[in-house]
Amino acid sequence: MSAPNGTSARVGSVLRHTRSLLPSFRDYSETTRSWPKDLLAGVTVGIVALPLALGFGVSSGLTAEQGLVTAIVAGFLAAVFGGSHIQISGPTGAMAVVLVPIVASQGASAVVAVTLIAGIIVVAAGLLRLGRAVSFIPWPVIEGFTLGIAAIIFLQQVPFVTTAQESLPGEHSTNALVAATQLIAEADWSYVPYSLAAVGIVVVCMVVSPKIHPSIPGSLVGIIIVTVLAALIPNPLATIGTIPQSLPAPSIPSIDLTQIAGLLPAAGTIAALAAIESLLSVRVAASMSDSGAYHPDRELVGQGIASIGSSLFGGMPATGAIARTSVNIRAGGRTRLASIVHALVLLVIVLIAAAPVGQIPLAALGGVLFVTAVRMIHLSTLRAIMLSTRSDAIGFIVTALITISFDLIVAVGIGMVVAAVFALRNLSRATGVTIERVEDEADPHFGDQSIAIVRFDGPLFFASSDRVFDEVTKLDEVVVVVLRMSQLELVDATGARILSEVVRAFERRGITVLIKGVKTGHVELFRHVGVLGALRHHKHLFDDLPTAIEHARSHVERAAKL
16 A cells, blocks of 8 residues: 555645646735735836847847847746745846857857747756755855856957957857957957947946936936937947837747757756846845745756747846846835836837937947946955855855956856865864773773774765774784764764775774774664675674773773783
């Protein structure tokens, strides 16, 4: 009867998990009380998101229209299906960074197919309950990753400042730092004064507006001023261009089966970034608001569905956006209604204001993203990491440098490896080996100097095993060695194997080994690996130290009579 019951329990668990990933009326239980604030927050975020959606669409090598479509479609779907009540999703700087080399190598048309595949991968990750995986990424690695992304976003705006004509894919390096250097060397210096003036106006508006009133969207104010001035004053500034006054009709992206293998690496990179950035964003948002806990697995499913929906409308991949989410929280957003309204505000702008949006100079969008990149870097955080520990500082620096120089996901992987190496080194140092002698002044025994007690403390695993073997086997001029195991914590197979080798090494030299205090959780491991089997006699295993010492003295006495 137990097998059917076990199967029923597993089926029930799967069904409960599946239901937890689906939208429900409970998602809007607070809406009846918070809807006025949610409406205001949604409108505010929509206004703030407009220039970011346009800018990230263009800076990724795609179009401003694709950025807007992504913000609308993905923003709406992630709000409904995601695992957070307050997360705002859409195109982000990190995703733009990843898309640039993909556009350069495979063309803009491949992005839609890659977005679809990446969305499916992210949904699968949520179904497989991988939502907590981001908790394994150390904080210094996350901050190094963020610093690298900020640097790349900043460098990717250089084309908007140096020339009126966007360089075609392949003309310059796909590395942002190298490409920025090339573009500065080839800059049209008759164009630069106009573009820098546009950037300067936007930067000033974004810096000054919050000081006048926190609710003033400085980026939008700056863009409006630059656009009006560009319309009144003759200038060479390049603009966004024509934007359709409606969403494109949805269609399934055409994917040639022979090309899937070539698209999978890019899709995997995008999926990993979408998952990491969304989960990090929602975790930060949860710490900023008391609007309820988030569901990490559902968040992955929602973000995957958002990217799939975006691809059906010709958009780009989407992730949770911490900057827009923060605006939502500060504006009073409490439920998913705010995220939905933000998407609807952007849709209304497309329907009624596409023409003026198309006249926005690209340099103005560059100014928005320059400031966005700088605001991603917090000097207090950098200082805290650099002054924490050497290992954390190295992990932070390595991750940032690899992000800028090579690849975002590779940078996170290498950063985690660096952090893991230092963590293992520090953990191995916690393994203690103490050599003690038998001292019993109240009842001294002849030959106690021939008994050594080896006390193990902390973990014993592969990183510390060789050191432990060398320290213990240096013991000499003893007849009996008592290995005290009661303070031994974590033990892996390598650590257990070293203990068996220690026992055999002493026994080969004629030194009797007694083991005291093996924890219940270690007994099976010691039996399977051969620690207990290496003992000369099965009675050489003890639960308490006095009994073990008494037995050791008997061995010393017998050895003295020989």
